[in-house]
Amino acid sequence: MLDIEERLTLDERSSVDFVLSLRKRWSDTIYPALVEEFVATGADPATAGDADTALHDLPLYPWFSHLERVQQKMLWKIAGDAVIARREELLGQLEQAPAGPEGSLRLDPDLVLPDWYTDYDIHVQPGGVFSDDLSAYVYEFGARIVMLRDNDGYKFHQLFVTTALPELPEATRVVDLGCGFGKSTRPLKLRYPTAEVIGIDLAAPNLRLAHAESADAGIEVSYRQADARSTGLDADSCDVVTGTMLLHEMPASVIEETIAEAARIVKPGGTVAFLEFQPTGEALRDVTVVEHAERNNEPFFHDLFGSDLVALCARYGLTDARWTPFDERLEGMRPQGWGHRPEWHFPWAVLTATRPAEEN
Numbered sequence: 001m002l003d004i005e006e007r008l009t010l011d012e013r014s015s016v017d018f019v020l021s022l023r024k025r026w027s028d029t030i031y032p033a034l035v036e037e038f039v040a041t042g043a044d045p046a047t048a049g050d051a052d053t054a055l056h057d058l059p060l061y062p063w064f065s066h067l068e069r070v071q072q073k074m075l076w077k078i079a080g081d082a083v084i085a086r087r088e089e090l091l092g093q094l095e096q097a098p099a100g101p102e103g104s105l106r107l108d109p110d111l112v113l114p115d116w117y118t119d120y121d122i123h124v125q126p127g128g129v130f131s132d133d134l135s136a137y138v139y140e141f142g143a144r145i146v147m148l149r150d151n152d153g154y155k156f157h158q159l160f161v162t163t164a165l166p167e168l169p170e171a172t173r174v175v176d177l178g179c180g181f182g183k184s185t186r187p188l189k190l191r192y193p194t195a196e197v198i199g200i201d202l203a204a205p206n207l208r209l210a211h212a213e214s215a216d217a218g219i220e221v222s223y224r225q226a227d228a229r230s231t232g233l234d235a236d237s238c239d240v241v242t243g244t245m246l247l248h249e250m251p252a253s254v255i256e257e258t259i260a261e262a263a264r265i266v267k268p269g270g271t272v273a274f275l276e277f278q279p280t281g282e283a284l285r286d287v288t289v290v291e292h293a294e295r296n297n298e299p300f301f302h303d304l305f306g307s308d309l310v311a312l313c314a315r316y317g318l319t320d321a322r323w324t325p326f327d328e329r330l331e332g333m334r335p336q337g338w339g340h341r342p343e344w345h346f347p348w349a350v351l352t353a354t355r356p357a358e359e360n
């Protein structure tokens with residue numbers, strides 16, 4: 001399949017490099033300078049609200065926040081233009097994707113997308129990921145820059161799959177909720193080759209691209225359009241239920257319904273795992289993460305930080321629920337904590353829980 005990156009014109013490549021560099025400097029130079037200003041004030045905020053007030057008073061703050069928003073808009077403009085310029089070829093390769101034997105695609109034309117999902121241009125991506133087939137390509141291209149190119153080759157997702165999920169040589173079914181364009185799903189098939197791997201998402205464009213790319217790579221995945229809250233899968237049918245970067249996009253009530261659905265479909269003895277974000281306890285960092293979400297049109301992010309997911313898991317019969325810090329660069333799961341990192345980065349964390357095995 002055509003990877004746009006390989007065919008960028010010199011002008012396009014320059015624009016991508018510019019935004020990527022801007023993003024890196026924002027993270028590794030401007031954020032540490034902001035922290036330095038914060039430390040120099042001697043502020044020791046007791047609450048997130050206090051930290052927020054202290055942050056807003058810093059001289060660098062307007063520059064920091066402006067750059068964050070502007071670079072995000074720039075990246076969608078560059079990605080959108082690059083995709084639209086290759087429109088026919090990109091749409092054509094979705095049509096050519098084989099319907100089998102390498103996996104399958106099942107769309108639901110009757111599925112009504114919820115308002116909380118369609119009302120916002122998530123991540124500031126114009127039209128979100130659901131409105132046009134090309135939007136999945138735009139999202140794929142943009143996501144590489146958002147992750148500073150460190151997740152090319154799906155490194156973070158592979159680390160999640162290999163360090164957060166159990167070894168199950170005989171797994172029969174594994175489900176990825178909110179699978180996007182399959183970045184999180186394909187590594188699951190490599191980890192669980194014996195299993196039927198199912199990727200579920202609300203966005204048809206994402207699923208079309210996921211199917212085409214998985215088929216092209218010879219990785220067998222069944223992609224289905226459905227709501228993570230009501231997958232249509234049988235109760236007790238999955239060895240592992242996962243979601244990566246899904247819950248922070250949902251209102252609190254939807255997070256709860258999704259956990260309930262995961263608990264319903266997982267087999268007794270099976271595992272539920274979500275790769276998400278959690279507060280680190282470092283006041284300034286945590287406030288900038290919440291503000292990042294606001295600037296990035298992720299209106300429900302604070303619902304994730306405000307929800308007690310460990311308690312929710314218990315409510316739906318899952319045990320051993322816990323959050324574990326996750327280092328996306330190195331070792332993945334990091335029970336000893338996040339450790340010190342000077343640059344701005346996502347506070348990755350994994351929620352794991354198990355369904356108790358049935359008593360004989």
Ligand SMILES: C[S@@+](CC[C@H](N)C(=O)[O-])C[C@H]1O[C@@H](n2cnc3c(N)ncnc32)[C@H](O)[C@@H]1O
Binds near residue numbers: 181182226227249
């Ligand atoms: C940030 S993307 C993450 C995609 C992928 N898991 C990854 O790690 O790259 C979130 C995805 O969740 C999907 N999504 C959001 N709410 C959903 C829901 N209720 N049911 C199914 N998918 C949902 C979105 O369409 C989007 O593709």
